[in-house]
Structures are given as structure tokens and as C-alpha cells.
Amino acid sequence: MSNSIKFIVYGDPKGKARPRFKRIGKFTLTYTPKETVEYESSVRKSFLTTARKVNFKKLEGPVEVEVKSVFRIPKSLSRKKQEELLGQPVIKKQDMDNIIKLACDSVNGIAYEDDAQVCKVTGYKYYGLEPRIEVTIKQYKQAIQPFIFLDKDESINPIRFMK
Numbered sequence: 001m002s003n004s005i006k007f008i009v010y011g012d013p014k015g016k017a018r019p020r021f022k023r024i025g026k027f028t029l030t031y032t033p034k035e036t037v038e039y040e041s042s043v044r045k046s047f048l049t050t051a052r053k054v055n056f057k058k059l060e061g062p063v064e065v066e067v068k069s070v071f072r073i074p075k076s077l078s079r080k081k082q083e084e085l086l087g088q089p090v091i092k093k094q095d096m097d098n099i100i101k102l103a104c105d106s107v108n109g110i111a112y113e114d115d116a117q118v119c120k121v122t123g124y125k126y127y128g129l130e131p132r133i134e135v136t137i138k139q140y141k142q143a144i145q146p147f148i149f150l151d152k153d154e155s156i157n158p159i160r161f162m163k
Helices: 035-056 079-085 096-106 158-161
Strands: 004-010 020-024 026-032 061-072 117-126 130-141
Touching: 004 020, 004 035, 035 061, 061 096, 096 117, 096 130
Parallel strands: 061 117
Antiparallel strands: 004 130, 020 026, 061 130
16 A cells, blocks of 8 residues: 555646636526536546555545646747746746645545645646646655744744743
């Protein structure tokens, strides 16, 4: 059994879209856009396929998620510019936080019981030859240094820290 998993979803990275609202008479219907539902399904299928191969067991306790988003280099650019962009950060849509949200929501309940377990998230967006997202989910084991709070006068108060 494995307590970490890495899976890949090929195709252009997509972020979680906001819910949509539709008025029907006096009622308001809330729904998730079709494109988001379809991409979540692709992420879930990729996860399940990989999970079966590595005998992945649902994680308990704190979880760490890393999402690498690889975007297609625009074909309209010159070959030289395309080569320069390879591996460079992407500063256009999709927003990284929405890509992470979609990835986490897609495996909620199957990779871990609840996405509230996710304690550490790392995300990357860069240009590459084959568009995709690479998602790594693992048990979060690293102990963090305790926070040291400063008093109003900006001096360290160890008594306050110990409470």
C-alpha cells in the first residue's frame, strides 16, 4: 500500500469555475458549469486509475497536495520565442488557486475523507510541450516550527507563546 500518489491529467489545465445561478419563476437554481464537471470527472478517473495500480489507501490525518500545471506554448509565437518560454512561469489565466481547488475537490472523499485535511498546498504554472496537470497527494508529516507571537511593543513574550 502506498500513502502517496502522483497522477497526471493530460489536456489544458482548467480551474474551478464559480457556480452559476438560473432563475426559474420564483426559484433560483444553482449549478456547476458543464466544463468544470467534465474536467473534475477526468481528474477523478486519472486518480482512480493510478490509485488501483499503486494500491493507494485513503489518507487519514493531515495531507499535502502539490499541483504542477503545464500550459501549451502559443503557436502564434515565433519558434525562438516558443523555445524561450519553455519551462518559464505562466502569468495568464487560469488562476493557480482555482486549478488547485478543482484538483482537491475532484478527489475529495476518495483520496482523503475531507479536503479540510489538506494542510499544505504547493502550486506551479509553467509552459511546456504537453499541456497537463500533475497532482501529488501525500501524508503531511513535516512538523512546523511553532509560531512566535509578538506583543504590541514587538518584543517576544515567551509566556504568551506557552499558553
